[in-house]
Amino acid sequence: MTPEQARDKIIFALDVHGLADIDRWAAQLAGHVGMFKVGKELFTSCGPEAVKTVQRHGGKVFLDLKYHDIPNTVAKAMVEAARLGVQLANLHALGGEEMMATAAATVRKEFGDERPRLLAVTILTSSTAETLRQVGIERPVEEMVVRLARLAKDSGMDGVVASPLEIESIRAACGPDFLIVTPGVRPSFASLDDQKRVMTPAEAVTAGADYLVIGRPIAKAGDPVAASRMIVDEIAGGCP
Numbered sequence: 001m002t003p004e005q006a007r008d009k010i011i012f013a014l015d016v017h018g019l020a021d022i023d024r025w026a027a028q029l030a031g032h033v034g035m036f037k038v039g040k041e042l043f044t045s046c047g048p049e050a051v052k053t054v055q056r057h058g059g060k061v062f063l064d065l066k067y068h069d070i071p072n073t074v075a076k077a078m079v080e081a082a083r084l085g086v087q088l089a090n091l092h093a094l095g096g097e098e099m100m101a102t103a104a105a106t107v108r109k110e111f112g113d114e115r116p117r118l119l120a121v122t123i124l125t126s127s128t129a130e131t132l133r134q135v136g137i138e139r140p141v142e143e144m145v146v147r148l149a150r151l152a153k154d155s156g157m158d159g160v161v162a163s164p165l166e167i168e169s170i171r172a173a174c175g176p177d178f179l180i181v182t183p184g185v186r187p188s189f190a191s192l193d194d195q196k197r198v199m200t201p202a203e204a205v206t207a208g209a210d211y212l213v214i215g216r217p218i219a220k221a222g223d224p225v226a227a228s229r230m231i232v233d234e235i236a237g238g239c240p
Helices: 002-008 019-027 038-044 049-056 071-083 097-111 128-134 141-154 164-174 202-206 224-238
Strands: 011-015 035-039 063-069 086-094 117-121 160-161 180-182 211-214
Touching: 002 011, 002 019, 002 224, 011 224, 019 035, 019 038, 019 049, 035 038, 035 049, 038 049, 038 063, 049 063, 063 071, 063 117, 071 097, 071 160, 071 211, 086 097, 097 117, 117 141, 117 180, 128 141, 141 160, 141 164, 164 180, 164 202, 202 211
Parallel strands: 011 035, 011 211, 035 063, 063 086, 086 117, 117 160, 160 180, 180 211
Antiparallel strands: none
């Protein structure tokens, strides 16, 4: 794998608090990571300007808002995400087949090939078997993740967001062209912080991940650009 290919797999999590912070990180890391993740907190605080600030520096965006509502509402929200020019946008697979299929069909009709790739969140990485039981789901987490990934694919979604531990089973169930975006990745040089179930970037890519969401190992490094380069080297050196 070339360094450029390895770089493009890295999505930097913009876990910051305002437009000035976005501007600083985008200016520093554009060209060193493949994409920037804008999540709920940041989008609620800054709105679409969060996306536009990244784009002004030439950065690509994963809009991580995890829509979950009635089908028509989610479809309209996904269309607005596409209008922002983001590369990835997501919803919750637990919203069901009709919700996902309506969103996928609406975005494709409106934008054709010039659209973001649409992802479904399977089971949140914070969820446990007990979490699922509390809402009436008796199946094991791992089984539900694969079940929802298949449903997402059948509904017209381009891929899923899932933990590193489910990469191989999703890849086996959904095929080589189905996108897998995974958090819970820690480079070999970084602290695990509060993460318990993790993989290194090279392990995750080798297992079948297409994109890796990485935040603190870059953001907390003394030299974030150098940390990004180390991750690129780790992926490129550890993957064929």
